[in-house]
Amino acid sequence: MSNKPASKPDGWGQRLPELPDGGAGAPLQKDLLNGVSRRHFMQATGFAFIGTMMLGCTAVSEEEALPYLEQPEGVIAGRSDLYATTCGGCSAGCGMLARSRDGRPVKLEGNPDHPLSHGGLCAVGQASLLGLYDSHRLRAPVMDGKASDWASVDVALGDRLRQLRSASGRVAWLGAPITSPNKRARVEEFLATFDNGRLVEASANSQMPIAEAHGLTHGVATVPRYHFDRAQVIVSVDADFLGTWISPVEFTAAWSSRRRGDALENGFSEHVQFESRMSVTGTKADLRLRIAPGERAAVLNQLVRHLSQHAHRSLRQIQDRPLTSVDDAQIAAIAARLWEHRDQALVVCGADDLAAQTLCNAANELLGAYGKCLDLAQPAHHAGSSETELSLLLDEIAAGRIDALFVDGLNPVLDLPAGAALAQRLDAMQLVVSFSPYEDETSAHADFICPDHHYLESWSDNDNITGLMSYTQPIVAPMGATRQLEESLSMWTTGAVVPVRDQVLASSGGDVRRFDKLLHDGFEMRDVRQNAGNFRPDGVHAASDPDASGLQLVLYSKVAIPSSAHAFNPWLHELPDPVTKSVWDNYASLSPATAERLSLQDGDVVRVALGQDAAVEVPVLIQPGQHDSAVAVALGYGSVLSRRFEGVGPGWIERKPTVGSDGLVGASATAVLAFEGGRRKFAGRSVTVEATGARRELARTQDYHSLDVPPHLAPEGGERRPNVQETTVAALMDPHFGEHAIEHHDGGNMWPVDHPYEGHHWGMVIDLTLCTGCSACVTSCQVENNVPVVGKDEVRRNREMHWLRIDRYFVDRDPATAGGDRSNGTGNGDVDVSHQPMMCHHCDNAPCETVCPVLATVHSDEGLNQQVYNRCVGTRYCMNNCPYKVRRFNWFEYAHEDEHENLAMNPDVTIRSRGIMEKCSFCAQRIQEAKIVARQQRRPVADGDIRMACQQSCAAQAISFGDMNDPESAVARARDSRRHFQVLAEIGVQPSVGYTSLVRNRPTDHEGPQHG
Structure with missing residues (x-):
């Protein structure tokens, strides 16, 4: 056979520049029609026409709506009810309000009265709703790889357990840290029925080094409760406390309370961050210093060395260990600031290094932080077992010295080291029981999978913080034949299932009326304290030499x-x-x-x-x-x-x-x-x-939707739009601040001012100082407004559907490298980072409205830019004409039929179809709901009655929304701030969304530039 390539017909080999590969080898349109006769063409179109007509004759499936035979008390069809519960998205235990509509949860919000969440809820907590309706979740127990039922499982597993007990088998429980007293009691009771039962608690990313370090330095192996709201100076060494560390919603609320630029009289905290990678917390630091991962303990060593000199106290473990990444003079200056604000200073460390953690404890002891900015008397319960206990258990499993393993809340085959070897040992073990709701890497090797309820189907008590008891109650009946873990354990321990509600009721004291009050509030404060211990200098470990070499x-x-x-x-x-x-x-x-x-x-x-x-x-x-x-x-x-x-x-x-x-x-x-x-x-x-x-x-998603002038159109010295304005505390203290605002030319107005907003005029202001970029608002908006998921490929094609995005900007701090791309940060030096939420600005002179040929985008008499879905024909002119690039087009029909997952959809918001434009509506459904309630109560809509989905989830309370015509409203006061500005105000669109400038607490000569 010849290796010579076949010749291509005429018209092949031409390249199409708009295609990714140039369209090499793609035929032209005339070649696609070669060989198609008129007869064949008419036959094909005729069949297509007949098929379309037949579709119109298809019978429409009937659906029945059945009323209640007996209307339950307090239930009104179509009205949402709120239930207090506790978030199960992570171990932080934030208080939560679940919004239930006609018996099904449709939205989760933070509980504003809860002392941890203060009304905020992170992205993981918002998205945990989807786990309830996940169609891939196990709906029944699995025995020996086959679907089963609880009666069969209880009999078969009961026989295996009796054999283990009679043979004194070695039994281990490996699970996530237990924060429920009732659950811990059930687990311990169950393990007590074995001669050799042991409990090991672990997490995928352990906080145990913090607890172990306090065991060494204070005699109390626990994780303290951190009070960032009491700290004037915060130094963090590799602790992403605004992102993922321990309890980020709680910490964000506390941190932001000392960062309000319009309340400087309350004290504006200073925040220094040492870290090797760019974290969420690092983006908000006043001073961020890059260090190598191997230098974390050395940073704390130098910090303690300087603090001990101020305190005239010496620790024998402290030796001079200079770093290569940070000049010692900088650390000395930071130590001086800490000492100046001792009793109001806090040092935190997220390192897995035990020496680093003990040095962090020494720093806080020297500063007098214990009992003030961090509390060992009412600590957090997130740590679990020690790392040594976990390591020993895995070694025993590898050696075949464990006969039975119960796995809960953890996927050790995937989450722990040497997972492949662990999977092999599980196959050889006498008994493996998993409580996972999925067939994951670990449960696939289990003899029994006993799926636990989703937390929105469960009863529980949670003492994540000593002195604070939070409660979990079911918002919906179990969506399958799952069984709560505590009930399974009661069955296998006593031979009878004890309902978890009765267990939690008994643990709360047994008073039904009091229990109802606890469920209504969602939590209870208790005057409970434990021994805080005393500082032991000998418990401080010496730091190893700093290592910044290699990768x-x-x-x-x-x-x-x-x-x-x-x-x-x-x-x-x-x-x-x-x-x-x-x-x-x-x-x-x-x-x-x-x-x-x-x-x-x-x-x-x-x-x-x-x-x-x-x-x-x-x-x-x-x-x-x-x-x-x-x-x-x-x-x-x-x-x-x-x-x-x-x-x-x-x-x-x-x-x-x-x-x-x-x-x-x-x-x-x-x-x-x-x-x-x-x-x-x-x-x-x-x-x-x-x-x-x-x-x-x-x-x-950052490589496009950019509001900046492209580099090739704005060379050195060219236009740079100040989309983000930045200042310092020192500059803000100047009474003349804001008098030299950026002036823009008056472009005039092509419309007469004949539509004044005599009633409400809705607007929003976002405080860039408080916004951490955590993206809880993005997920909250997605859940509230039924925003679809499009997949990785569509995102790469710039087709994601989020109504709200957060623009992230880098600016090089080193003037020598400041010429790099501002949005992508191509410079090699240290960078400042800012976050800017961007959604539809509901412009009073909206350019999208004038170009729509079918009036699908119109303006309401309350200032809302409205999208009329059934008018839209998908020209996308409005998207092209939007200066903020916040409109989204449905390129495909993203909604799909799913028996369970579609239950997560908000019934108050229309599901959009292919060919329709959509964007932020200022949660029009929430505005209407507030108006209806106010009308029923015969009063005007009050400031605060309406809270946007994005606003409600924000732990930092960075978003203000309300009536701009009300001079006493929070949004009107924010617009009157000296820091207030509008993005692209110079083009005259008159946006209803504004921002207040980003404030950093650093010397004025280090003031960050206006950037974007």
Whole structure:
């Protein structure tokens, strides 16, 4: 056979520049019609016409709406009811209000009265609603790989348990940290029925080093409760307390209370951040200093050394260990500021290094922080068992010395080191029982899968903080034949199922009326304290020599996917990371200088290797502000729960899969997680990075929708629009601040001012000082407004559907490198970061309204820019004419039939179809609901009656919404602030959304520029 390529017919080989590959080899239109006769063409169109007519004759399926035979008390059809409960998205235990509509939860909000959440709720908590309606969740128990029922499981498992008890089998319980006293009692009662039962609590990203360090320095092995609202100066060493560390919603609310730019008389806190990768907390720091992962303990060592000199106290463990990344004079200056505000200063550390944690405790002791800014008498309960206990248990499992294992709230095969070896040992074990609601990497090896209820179907008590008891109540009946874990344990312990409600009622004291009050409030404060211990100087460990050489691994948790337990959730996968703006993947973050040295670009797949065997292959993402030695990879990816996303997004001819070649979203980074000295080492281990030659394009939402002038149109000295305005506390103290505002030309108005807003005029103001970029508002908006998920490929095509996005801007602090791209931060120096939520601005002179040929976008008499879906014909003129790039077009029919997941849809908001434009509506349904309530109560709508979905979820309370015509409203006062500005005000669209400038607490000569 000849190897000569076949000749192509005329018209082939021409390139189409608008296609990604130039359209090489694509036939022209005339060639597509070659060989098609008029007769064949008429036959085809005739069949198509007949088929269309037949579709119109199809019988429409009937649906019945049945009324209540007996109307339940307090239930009104179509009205939403709120139930207080506790969020189960993570171990923080935030108070929550579940909005139930006709018997089904449709929205989750923070409980404004709860002392942890203060009304805020993170993105994970918002998205946890989808877990309730997940159609892939197990609806019945599984026995020996087959669906079963509880009666059969109880009989078969009961026989196995009796055999273990009679043979004195070695039984272990491996699960997530238990914060419920009732659940802990049931687990301990169950394990007590065995001669050799043991309980080990662990999490995917442990906080146990904090507790172990306090055991050494104070004799109390616990995680203290941190009070950021009491601290004037905060120094954080690798603790992302605004992002993922311990209790971010609580910490954000507390931190923001001392950062309000219009209330400087209350004290504006100072925040210093030492870290190796760019975290959410690092983006909000007044001063951010890059350090190598191996320098964390040395930073604290130097800090304690300077503080001890101020306090005239010496610690024998403290030796001078200068760093290469940070000048010691800077640390001395920071120590001086801490000492100046002692008793109102706080040092926190997120390192897995025990020495670093004990040094952090020493710093807080010198500053007098215990009992003021952090509390050991009423600590948090997030730690679980020690890392040593976990390591010993895994060693015993590997050696075959454990006969039965019960797994709850954890996926150890994926989340813990040496998962493949653990999976093999599970297959050889006598008995493995999993309580997972999914068939994940661990439960796939279980003899029995006994699926637990979703937390919105459960009863529970939660003492996440000593002295605070929060309660969980079911919002809906179980959606399958699942059974709550506590009931299963009562059955296997006593032979009878004791309802969990009765268990929780008994643990609360047994008073039914009091219990009803507790359920109504959702929590109870108790005067309970424990021994806070005393400082033991000998418990402080000496820091090792700082190491900034080579490449060092940093394993971390992302805001959207904090652990593999959330790998099933498409809302979280499509939530842009607050820093990188990447979705649907994890990656190896490298600094620009390191990527240049290794000749790597965004999307190049690299092999990150720990020794000879342990390695993970992920694409590269170049991250400004990262230390040159750090290689940061996120945990929580590569789960089998993400296999379902192979078909996510529209199934059109050019569709590319969301999952990788292995069918999974991302790669599991636990392949390079290992124990060192009996503890998991998440950061600081030396790794190698080698290019594989492959590429995996990342989907990022920051590379477009940019409001800045493109670099090729605005060369050096060209226009830079100040989309984000920034100032300092010192400048704000100047009484003349704001008098030199940016002036723009008056472009005039082509419309007469004949439509004054005599009633309400709705508006919004966002405080950029308080916005952390956490993206809880993005997910809250998505849940409230039925915003669809489109998949990785559609995001890469700039077609994501989020009504609200958060623009993230980098600005190089070093003037020598400040010429880099402002939105993507191409400079190699230190960078300042700002976050700016961007949604429809509901302009009074809206340019989108004038170009719509069918009047599908119109203006209301209350200032709302409204989208009329049934008029829209999809010209997209409005999208092209929107200066803020916030309109979204339904390129496909994204909604799909799902018996369970469609129950999560908000019935107050229309599901949009293909060819329709959509965008932020200022939660018009909430405005109407507030008006109806006010009308029923015969009063005007009061300020605060209406809270947008984005506003309600914000833990920092950065968003104000209300009537701009009411001079006493919060939004009117915010618009009167000296810091108030509008984006693109110069084009004369008169937006109803404004911002207040970003304030940093640093000397005036370090004032950040206006940027965007």
